[in-house]
Amino acid sequence: MPRMEKRSARILAFVLALIMIGSVFAYVMRGGTQNKREVKEIFSDFRDYINITPKSAYLIEYVNLSYLYLNKDDPLREYIDHKLRNILRPEIFSRSIISFPNGFRSIVLAYCYDTVQSYFYFVDTNLSKVYFAYNSELKIGNYTVKVRPGIALLDEISPVVVGYIKPVSDVVEILEGNETGLSEYHKYLSRINGSFLYAWYTYGDYAKSTIKANNSSMADFFFEGYRFNETNKSYEKVWALHFIGNYFFAKTNKTEYCYIRSYDDGFSVAVLGDKNFTKLMKTNPRILTYQIKIGS
Numbered sequence: 001m002p003r004m005e006k007r008s009a010r011i012l013a014f015v016l017a018l019i020m021i022g023s024v025f026a027y028v029m030r031g032g033t034q035n036k037r038e039v040k041e042i043f044s045d046f047r048d049y050i051n052i053t054p055k056s057a058y059l060i061e062y063v064n065l066s067y068l069y070l071n072k073d074d075p076l077r078e079y080i081d082h083k084l085r086n087i088l089r090p091e092i093f094s095r096s097i098i099s100f101p102n103g104f105r106s107i108v109l110a111y112c113y114d115t116v117q118s119y120f121y122f123v124d125t126n127l128s129k130v131y132f133a134y135n136s137e138l139k140i141g142n143y144t145v146k147v148r149p150g151i152a153l154l155d156e157i158s159p160v161v162v163g164y165i166k167p168v169s170d171v172v173e174i175l176e177g178n179e180t181g182l183s184e185y186h187k188y189l190s191r192i193n194g195s196f197l198y199a200w201y202t203y204g205d206y207a208k209s210t211i212k213a214n215n216s217s218m219a220d221f222f223f224e225g226y227r228f229n230e231t232n233k234s235y236e237k238v239w240a241l242h243f244i245g246n247y248f249f250a251k252t253n254k255t256e257y258c259y260i261r262s263y264d265d266g267f268s269v270a271v272l273g274d275k276n277f278t279k280l281m282k283t284n285p286r287i288l289t290y291q292i293k294i295g296s
Contacts, residue, residue: 035101035129040142041175042127042158046108046199047189049122049159053182054170056118057110058206061087062225064106067197075277076228076235080198092121092151092162102128108159112167120163120171130160140169141176188221188267192240199225199238211241218247218287221267234273235280241287242267250286255279 270285
C-alpha cells in the first residue's frame with residue numbers, strides 16, 4: 001500500500017475510534033425515562049459474572065464507563081479510552097446490529113477458545129431495553145436467545161449477554177444447570193475489594209502458561225485493576241495473584257504507598273497508589289520467592 005494510503009487508513013481508523021468513544025459517552029450521559037425489561041435473574045457485580053462464564057473463556061476485560069467523568073486530559077481516562085476502543089468490536093457494536101437507547105454502565109469482554117477463537121460480552125444496561133437486529137430465536141430450556149448470522153443475544157438476564165453464538169448459548173446452559181461455569185475463581189475475585197474503572201484477569205492453564213519466573217509457573221490466577229481514590233486523590237493499581245509455589249508479594253517504595261494482604265491459601269492482594277499515573281503504570285509489586293535448603 002502506498003505511504004499516503006497507509007496514512008489515510010490510519011487517520012480514518014483514528015476518526016472512527018473517536019466517533020465510537022463519543023457515542024459511548026453520549027449513551028452514558030443520556031437521561032430520560034427508561035424502558036425497563038423483564039429479567040429472570042440479576043447479577044449485580046462483575047465479580048459475579050464468573051459464575052456464569054463458560055469454561056472456554058480464558059481472559060476477561062472489564063470497563064466501568066464512569067471513567068468518562070474523569071477530566072478529558074486525565075491519563076487514566078486516556079489509558080481506558082484506548083482499552084475500550086479495542087474492546088468494542090465493530091462486528092457487534094454497530095448501531096445497525098445493536099442499540100442501547102439508555103446507555104450502559106459497564107461492559108465485560110470474555111475471550112474464549114473452543115475449536116476457534118471467539119468472544120462474548122456482559123453489558124450492564126441497568127435493566128433498560130436493548131434493541132437487536134435478529135432474524136431467528138433459539139430456545140434453550142426456559143430461555144430464548146435472539147440470533148442473527150454468527151451473533152446471539154440473551155436479554156432475559158441482567159447483564160445482557162451478546163457475542164458469538166456458541167459462548168452465549170453456553171451461558172444459557174450454565175443458567176439451566178446443564179453446564180458449570182468458572183465459579184471456583186469467584187472466591188478470589190470476592191476478596192478484591194473496592195470498585196474499578198478498568199480491570200483484566202486470567203486464570204487456569206492460560207495463567208500458568210503466561211505468569212512465569214525462570215520458566216516455572218508462578219500463579220494460576222492473575223488480576224490487574226485500576227481506579228481513582230477520591231479520598232487521597234491518587235491513582236491505584238491492584239494486583240491479585242493465587243501463587244503456586246514459594247512466591248509472595250513484597251512492598252515497594254517506588255510509589256507513595258503499597259498495601260499487601262496475604263491469605264493462607266496462597267492468594268495475595270497488593271494495592272499500589274500514587275498521584276503520578278505514569279509512574280504507577282511503570283511500577284509493579286515486587287514478587288519474591290524463598291527456598292528451603294537442608295544440609296550443606
